[in-house]
Amino acid sequence: MADEDKYPSETGRRRFVKGVVGAGSLAAVGTGAAAAINTATSPTGAGGGITTFKGIANTDGPAPRGMPIVPVEIQDDGTIKGVWPEVKEVEEAGRTIQIAEMELGGVTYTSEWFQYCGVQTYAGIQPSYESDNLFKSAPSPPYAWQEEVYGEGDPINIRDFQDYRTFSTGIGKAGLGKPAMCTWRSEEGENTIPVQVLRAPQVERLAQEDEFMAAATDQGVMAWLDKCTHFCCVPAYKAYAQSANFGAANKVYCQCHQSVYDPFEIVEKSFVALPRPE
Template sequence: MAEEDDKYPEESGRRRFVKGVVGSAALTGVGTAAAASINAATAPTGAGGGITQYFGVENVAGPAPRGMPQIPIEIDDDGFVKGVWPEPETVTEQGREVTVAEMELGGITYSSEWFQYCGVQTYPGVKPDADQDNFFRYAGSPPYEWQQEQVEPGDKVNVEDFSNYVDWGNGIGEAGAGKPALVTWRSQDVPPGGTIPVQLIRSTRIEKMVDQGDQWLAAATEQGFLANMNKCTHFCCVPGFKALADSRQFGAANEIYCQCHQSVYDPFSIVELSFVALPRPEE
């Protein structure tokens, strides 16, 4: 392609080839879109599908149609950080038994349907009764130097890894805005293309929002940790918080920035949203 024909300028930081979970999810998302429009309203909720309310990081710029869904957090007695997953149960809906994973949290119904878009509805880890332990684990090839040097891919995330979060910085945006990591969730020993990517941030800003009485964040965050499923709702790419120096050119140095098409998400604006969740494959 000639340079003058390239609609993605060099300063955007766009990668020419989106690897791993990004490409497979994008293709799957395209393939399931038509089916969703027909089946989403009629499929039993246990199989996913239908209008779903959720909390997510707000989309504030770019073509993304909505925010990325938040993953509630809990920390165990040893300081390991986990994503909350509802206890699965079998219910009867529309005359048949289905397995669902949902719970009341912070005054809203939190369920596995929050994550059923971009092909993730086909991933093993989003199955309500999947045999996973819910710990966040460090991803391979992270964009953060600290993560490359101090931890190994597959290690469980521990609070101590973020002990310097109050003033951490990497020269992108403001130091002290938050310390990030790229992690995975409910994805141990899954086939290639089935890994759920997660943006994890520990920030004093989250702690202050909880102190100011935010009911949802009080229930869904702990010790300043915030997590979201890291799939851009525009075209399923994997964005990053303080991951790309060029993000400052798009006003996103302290935001989650998607380098593919310049969508921007504010991790410190958590809003209630809705979308049509795609059905899980028939069990």
């Protein structure tokens, strides 16, 4: 993974991002520390601070927390869309700023869930960024089926996931769903937001058991922002043979430093979301 993906901005920004990431571990300490962080960051950005999100669990390796869920909606034509929260204007420290936020499945779903690893600087994370919000096939996906069916930028479609109950990527067990690697809200192309999409019988089960997953999934399809919370590489579900060496053949595995995530274990976590540049 290129360095700019870990710290994707110019030198000045990099110092700033690193400082806040370091301070992020204070999130669990209490609101006093968090208020200090917010005060320190507010002059240089908008819409950061303590955020509670729903994500797929980090089960092994150095990553500090799970990766956030992107709620999905399947359109009438079968294309699959990531739900973007409603855009609102709020007062923050005497200024009017835009936020994207909505109630979904019993939690507050906000664009702040995705404001880490430099994504907070991407055009697509701006609340009012214009996008069709469709998940589009990523360049060089790690799945042979996806390379055969789609070209880069093609919207993925539920009709191509019909074999999700028996599908095998060739890694680990079959029958644990059909994955695709996508981009989202990245029409301008310079910084692409990576999203992993997965249609699995296990997701249908989660939707029956969990209010949030009932609202955030559709026909057994789920998605998450695919930025490892360790150093921002792009992990993948059942894509890499070496994942078996780390007990991750049936999980989401990050090749950079062997973090492992379980897409079927949904957790609620807090972290300090980084502010968007103005």
